[in-house]
Amino acid sequence: MNAVLETRGLVKRFGGITATDDVSFMLQRGARHALIGPNGAGKTTLVNLLTGVLAPTSGAVMLKGEDITRLPRAARVRRGLTRTFQISQLCASMTVLEMIAMVIAERLGRGADALRALDSDSRLIEGVAEIVTQFRLVDILDERIDRLAYGKRRQIEIAAAFATRPEVLLLDEPAAGVPEAERRELLDSIAALPADVSVLLIEHDMDIVFRFATRITVLVNGRVLAEGDPPAIAADSRVREAYLGEAAHG
Amino acid sequence: MLNDRIRARLAASRRWHPAEFVLWGLALAAVFLLPRQLLILNEIAILALFAISLDLILGYAGLVSLGHAAFLGVGAYAAGLLAIHVTADPLAGLAFGTLAAALAGLVTCPLVLKGNDLTRLMVTLGISMLLLELANSFGSITGGADGLQGITMAPLLGLFEFDLMGRTAYLYSLAVLFLLFLLARRIVHSPFGLSLRAIRDNPLRAAAAGVPATRRLTAVYTLAAAYAGAAGALLAQTTQFVSLDVLAFHRSADLMLVLIIGGAGYLYGGIIGALAFKILQDAIATVTPQYWQFWIGLLLVLFVLGGREILHGGVMALVRRGAALFSRRRKAP
Numbered sequence A: 001m002n003a004v005l006e007t008r009g010l011v012k013r014f015g016g017i018t019a020t021d022d023v024s025f026m027l028q029r030g031a032r033h034a035l036i037g038p039n040g041a042g043k044t045t046l047v048n049l050l051t052g053v054l055a056p057t058s059g060a061v062m063l064k065g066e067d068i069t070r071l072p073r074a075a076r077v078r079r080g081l082t083r084t085f086q087i088s089q090l091c092a093s094m095t096v097l098e099m100i101a102m103v104i105a106e107r108l109g110r111g112a113d114a115l116r117a118l119d120s121d122s123r124l125i126e127g128v129a130e131i132v133t134q135f136r137l138v139d140i141l142d143e144r145i146d147r148l149a150y151g152k153r154r155q156i157e158i159a160a161a162f163a164t165r166p167e168v169l170l171l172d173e174p175a176a177g178v179p180e181a182e183r184r185e186l187l188d189s190i191a192a193l194p195a196d197v198s199v200l201l202i203e204h205d206m207d208i209v210f211r212f213a214t215r216i217t218v219l220v221n222g223r224v225l226a227e228g229d230p231p232a233i234a235a236d237s238r239v240r241e242a243y244l245g246e247a248a249h250g
Numbered sequence B: 001m002l003n004d005r006i007r008a009r010l011a012a013s014r015r016w017h018p019a020e021f022v023l024w025g026l027a028l029a030a031v032f033l034l035p036r037q038l039l040i041l042n043e044i045a046i047l048a049l050f051a052i053s054l055d056l057i058l059g060y061a062g063l064v065s066l067g068h069a070a071f072l073g074v075g076a077y078a079a080g081l082l083a084i085h086v087t088a089d090p091l092a093g094l095a096f097g098t099l100a101a102a103l104a105g106l107v108t109c110p111l112v113l114k115g116n117d118l119t120r121l122m123v124t125l126g127i128s129m130l131l132l133e134l135a136n137s138f139g140s141i142t143g144g145a146d147g148l149q150g151i152t153m154a155p156l157l158g159l160f161e162f163d164l165m166g167r168t169a170y171l172y173s174l175a176v177l178f179l180l181f182l183l184a185r186r187i188v189h190s191p192f193g194l195s196l197r198a199i200r201d202n203p204l205r206a207a208a209a210g211v212p213a214t215r216r217l218t219a220v221y222t223l224a225a226a227y228a229g230a231a232g233a234l235l236a237q238t239t240q241f242v243s244l245d246v247l248a249f250h251r252s253a254d255l256m257l258v259l260i261i262g263g264a265g266y267l268y269g270g271i272i273g274a275l276a277f278k279i280l281q282d283a284i285a286t287v288t289p290q291y292w293q294f295w296i297g298l299l300l301v302l303f304v305l306g307g308r309e310i311l312h313g314g315v316m317a318l319v320r321r322g323a324a325l326f327s328r329r330r331k332a333p
Helices: A043-051 A072-080 A096-107 A122-135 A150-162 A180-191 A206-212 A231-235 A237-249 B002-012 B020-034 B040-060 B070-085 B090-113 B117-135 B167-187 B191-201 B203-208 B213-239 B248-263 B267-287 B294-331
Strands: A003-014 A018-030 A034-037 A058-063 A081-083 A170-174 A196-200 A215-220 A221-226
Touching: A003 A150, A003 A196, A018 A043, A018 A196, A018 A215, A018 A221, A018 B167, A034 A043, A034 A206, A043 A170, A043 A196, A058 A215, A072 A081, A072 B203, A081 B294, A096 A122, A096 A150, A096 B002, A096 B090, A096 B191, A122 A150, A122 A180, A122 B002, A150 A170, A150 A180, A150 A196, A150 B203, A180 A206, A196 A206, A206 A221, A206 A231, A206 B117, A215 A231, A215 A237, A221 A231, A221 A237, A231 A237, B020 B267, B020 B294, B040 B167, B040 B191, B040 B213, B040 B248, B040 B267, B070 B090, B070 B117, B070 B213, B090 B213, B117 B248, B167 B191, B191 B213, B248 B267, B248 B294
Parallel strands: A034 A196, A034 A215, A081 A170, A170 A196
Antiparallel strands: A003 A018, A003 A058, A215 A221
């Protein structure tokens, strides 16, 4: 198998509620995979289980064949599993430059270095330059993040995830709340990801899903209802009933 | 080129501001300018070092503490006991006090890192109370309520006797403050310092960037404890006395006040705050010896309710006005 990220019989219960119900799922290397489902289907819980925010009640999470079920969040990131947040999680008091530098320093394994000056590290500077160029942040390097407009903050959220050089990237509703004009730019940068990066897109917007994904998993009530390529999912009557139909009415 | 621009920007944040040279120059010049005030200046330098210690965890890493005196106390007792029982050499005592406090920080850190701000306030407060009671009950070692007496220090570096005017004491404390300040300045501008700010600003983002928060916080907490221990050692050595008071709650509370007055998260807040606090305390105590705590309390309330911004704004406006006046005068023929 060439699965880079895999869950085996994953279950998460909150008291009497089963938010994730026996989910076994595989993300193939280089995949452009979308995870969809109506509100309350357990998408966010699943992301939290994958990234280590929550510990599962039972089951396992495997990354590149290694059991990471019990690993803390930061350790998963260092193994190549990165996420973005539905609501941007940024470092408000930093400038754009500082925040990207922080992420790059961590990727280069310099984060514990307490005596080196940031500007004396050529690899760090190259890494920062690469990201700020790719995400067109060059003009706002010195802006404090809490003074930026919403769309820009969204872009920095994605840039910070890219800056970790992920092998597996979980995008949690990346375009949520981004104005139409800036949306295309954002989606372009996602489409421009290297082919060997495996992407799991958690998304509400069917337009984005069908444009981006080559494979779709449908989650309903914490269970995998269906999985297949976009035409198969679009044609699946159960999916339409549970999700697309609802969307069409709503 | 972009790389050069990034390098320049990153370098700019750690470049020395002219005002910094002035501040340290004045601190040194005080030896000659204020020869009668050296004892209180010594206290200010020690309080400043203690405040920088709190700033490292509070201002940079976002860890609150109401019991930072615990480490001041450990440093003071360790240095005092070493002087009495082993060696009277000041630098050996300084190193010993610093290491003892660092160890205390490392050991108590897991308790502090658990939970949220409120539990942290309570745990740190609890640890300092515990140490106070321990110091009180082991009177045969610590001198208990009578304090640790009989500390006599050998000359600093074998050359400089500690004098009654506090000249050696002040220069010694100032030198330690300056060196540890330089180290702190370097640390906060390093990748490590940046990762601390990330943890403080947004733990979710820090984790998503791969920052191992517990390890980083343990490191900075231990470092801050070491700084507080150094301050405690200086206090024990320059006053040649350690009382239970070093572990008392008001030490930790005053320290918070110092940092609130001076501002957290830029290192100089501890120095400016210590200076302002001691001068205020001295001035108020002269005017109303019985009620100085009332005025300090009132100031605390005003500061916390946003007065600091107003005050800082006022000071900055004065500086600007002064600078404008100065430049106008220079332009005038």
